[in-house]
Amino acid sequence: MIFELKGIEFYRCRDLINECGQLEAKAVIEGVNPGRVFVDDIENPTSGLIWLGNNDGFIFIGNEQNETFNKNLNYFIENRIVPEATNVGLNWFEAIGNHSKWNSTIKEVFKNRNLGSWNQRVYLLYKEDNQNHDELSIEQGYKLMKIDKNIFENKDRSIENIVFLHSKILGFWDSPERFFSDGIGYCMVYKNEIVSVCFSGFVVGNVHCIHIETLEGHRGKKIAQTIARSFVKDCLDNKNVPYWDCMESNKPSVAVAEKIGFKKVFQYIGYEFPFK
Known part of the structure; x- marks a missing residue:
């Protein structure tokens, strides 16, 4: 099973966030920007999926080798994400790993789909x-x-x-x-x-x-x-x-x-x- 957290419960995912990962994931978990969070366990999550509030993608966080979470992903996406996403005009699922180990998991979990990829760059300026x-x-x-x-x-x-x-x-x-x-x-x-x-x-x-x-x-x-x-x-x-x-x-x-x-x-x- 995959469960949705309430906003006041997002703090439970702080330890799942890669400090060197995307700023967007941190912003949602910290409650600064809107988004939704789905996890394997409400009380003690070890793996999760962040749906960015601007509908600009889904970020996978935590343990990429969580078999229970991973095997439920396709069913969850088809039956929970797709109906809600299409209602807001989304036609694509954009998956991003909060750390690079998620890459192989994403490719394996979605190997039977028409999976494409692209490269993204992150810059800072001091x-x-x-x-x-x-x-x-x-x-x-x-x-x-x-x-x-x-x-x-x-x-x-x-x-x-x-x-x-x-x-x-x-x-x-x-x-x-x-x-x-x-x-x-x-x-x-x-x-x-x-x-x-x-x-x-x-x-x-x-x-x-x-x-x-x-x-x-x-x-x-x-x-x-x-x-x-x-x-x-x-x-x-x-x-x-x-x-x-x-x-x-x-x-x-x-x-x-x-x-x-x-x-x-x-x-x-x-x-x-x-x-x-």
């Missing part, structure tokens, strides 16, 4: 590595703004696509209040529309995992690099550490991170298979 010195010139008409309550609430209706910002922030946070308490963020505005965002997606302690997105029609204009530099400066000025997690194949994201001065600290493999 003040001594920051190369955010020269201001970038961007096209006229773009305005960089810090994401604050005034922008979010948009009482003057000056932002025409405010739903875009709301959907991004609330995809990672339980409430705007929690975001403004624990996170930071910047946006780029063009003709009364937010065309790019860069904000704390997950936070643990003073480490802020960056979520950055630029609308398609505005890419290739150094907007992502400009907005990321502002986020990084804010972090470093306040003794926070920016954390960048991106797919290895996402060359523009890798280029922005390395241009600013982020250093790769580890990499991991993600696996995926379709629900149907």
Whole structure:
């Protein structure tokens, strides 16, 4: 059997978290960011599965050789995860091991599925590595703004696509209040529309995992690099550490991170298979 923990029970999984693993797993277990946790034993879990609250994947934690947990995974996914995931528009199961020993287990457990994989990179940036010195010139008409309550609430209706910002922030946070308490963020505005965002997606302690997105029609204009530099400066000025997690194949994201001065600290493999 696999059981779901209540939020107040997540602390029981703290010892299962790899301290050198993904920040996202820590953020959910610590209750900073939303997510769901499924385990082999409610009172004394030894293996578990974290469903990230932004629906950006499932992270396996704890003992990868737990036969009882592993043999129930396919049944559990088909009968519990798939119905709920499809209801929120997910068509793929993205599996990530919180430590590398999970890789062989994931491949074995899901060997009868159409399993694919990709490589992911994690970067950190410390003040001594920051190369955010020269201001970038961007096209006229773009305005960089810090994401604050005034922008979010948009009482003057000056932002025409405010739903875009709301959907991004609330995809990672339980409430705007929690975001403004624990996170930071910047946006780029063009003709009364937010065309790019860069904000704390997950936070643990003073480490802020960056979520950055630029609308398609505005890419290739150094907007992502400009907005990321502002986020990084804010972090470093306040003794926070920016954390960048991106797919290895996402060359523009890798280029922005390395241009600013982020250093790769580890990499991991993600696996995926379709629900149907």
